[in-house]
Amino acid sequence: MNPVANHSSPGVQGHIEIKNLYIRLGSGEHAFEAVQNMSISIKPGEFICLLGPSGCGKSTLLGALAGHLQASSGSIHVDALPLNGPHPERGLVFQQHTLFPWKTVIDNVAFGLKMKGILRAERHKRAAELLELVGLAGFEQHYPFQLSGGMQQRVEIARVLINHPKVMLMDEPFGALDAQTRMMMQQLLLDVWESIKTTIVFITHDIDEALFLADRILVMSPRPGRIIEQTVLEFVRPRKPELLTSDRFIQLKRHCLELLHTQSADFPLQRLTPLGAIS
Numbered sequence: 001m002n003p004v005a006n007h008s009s010p011g012v013q014g015h016i017e018i019k020n021l022y023i024r025l026g027s028g029e030h031a032f033e034a035v036q037n038m039s040i041s042i043k044p045g046e047f048i049c050l051l052g053p054s055g056c057g058k059s060t061l062l063g064a065l066a067g068h069l070q071a072s073s074g075s076i077h078v079d080a081l082p083l084n085g086p087h088p089e090r091g092l093v094f095q096q097h098t099l100f101p102w103k104t105v106i107d108n109v110a111f112g113l114k115m116k117g118i119l120r121a122e123r124h125k126r127a128a129e130l131l132e133l134v135g136l137a138g139f140e141q142h143y144p145f146q147l148s149g150g151m152q153q154r155v156e157i158a159r160v161l162i163n164h165p166k167v168m169l170m171d172e173p174f175g176a177l178d179a180q181t182r183m184m185m186q187q188l189l190l191d192v193w194e195s196i197k198t199t200i201v202f203i204t205h206d207i208d209e210a211l212f213l214a215d216r217i218l219v220m221s222p223r224p225g226r227i228i229e230q231t232v233l234e235f236v237r238p239r240k241p242e243l244l245t246s247d248r249f250i251q252l253k254r255h256c257l258e259l260l261h262t263q264s265a266d267f268p269l270q271r272l273t274p275l276g277a278i279s
């Protein structure tokens with residue numbers, strides 16, 4: 001049985017429309033524009049990676065998509081409904097762990113169902129299926145401190161998935177992991193996503209990670225954050241580690257590196273290598 005089959009939202013969509021979005025942070029004379037005139041259309045089930053220099057507003061944009069931050073002008077719609085506040089259908093995964101240390105792994109994953117009043121036996125059944133999906137069968141009764149960093153991130157993902165998210169918002173979720181665990185987690189996330197097909201907006205500083213995971217990379221300018229380039233990645237799926245050493249991958253990596261370097265060094269954009277066939 002595919003454990004995901006029971007966990008896909010009925011009629012999963014996750015179509016995001018951001019129009020002329022501005023977000024101001026701070027107050028009084030310290031107020032500043034963190035996000036400026038952003039318009040982005042994200043298809044249901046699309047995997048988007050956001051790349052950009054530190055402080056450019058990536059987390060601010062994610063916070064707005066989560067409903068934790070308000071737009072100062074412009075709009076965000078999810079499946080044609082205006083976004084107003086947080087909702088479990090838009091699940092967040094951070095680099096820092098947010099698991100309850102006093103709860104077992106299974107109770108951490110099942111927590112969202114407990115909040116909905118679902119009985120213990122049923123919520124444990126569903127949580128166990130998700131733990132199997134993320135490769136943690138057998139760890140149900142462990143506590144978070146007994147797990148490695150990568151395992152804790154898998155629990156975080158399972159905990160979000162139990163709410164049938166239409167959208168997963170991921171803020172450098174693998175940033176604290178060692179290189180090998182990080183690659184395993186990327187593969188695991190792609191496997192999970194290819195089963196569930198929920199929309200993912202994923203922040204990373206790692207160009208390899210963005211190129212390996214995304215359908216489309218959005219590159220942001222330094223503050224105030226604007227989208228300065230969109231790159232559609234046509235690498236076939238399922239993606240394999242060999243992709244990382246392919247000519248096309250390396251060409252795109254060089255382009256992204258130049259783009260980010262150009263941004264931080266304040267060089268004119270015309271100096272970039274042309275991208276050829278990429279839209």
Ligand SMILES: Nc1ncnc2c1ncn2[C@@H]1O[C@H](COP(=O)(O)OP(=O)(O)OP(=O)(O)O)[C@@H](O)[C@H]1O
Pocket residue numbers: 025026034052053054055056057058059060061223
């Ligand atoms: N609550 C806040 N009040 C004032 N300034 C803030 C607040 N939150 C973030 N900032 C500032 O807003 C800007 C955008 O921050 P944000 O965290 O969105 O950037 P980021 O691109 O995610 O950065 P990083 O890649 O370093 O995590 C930064 O200059 C940050 O210092």
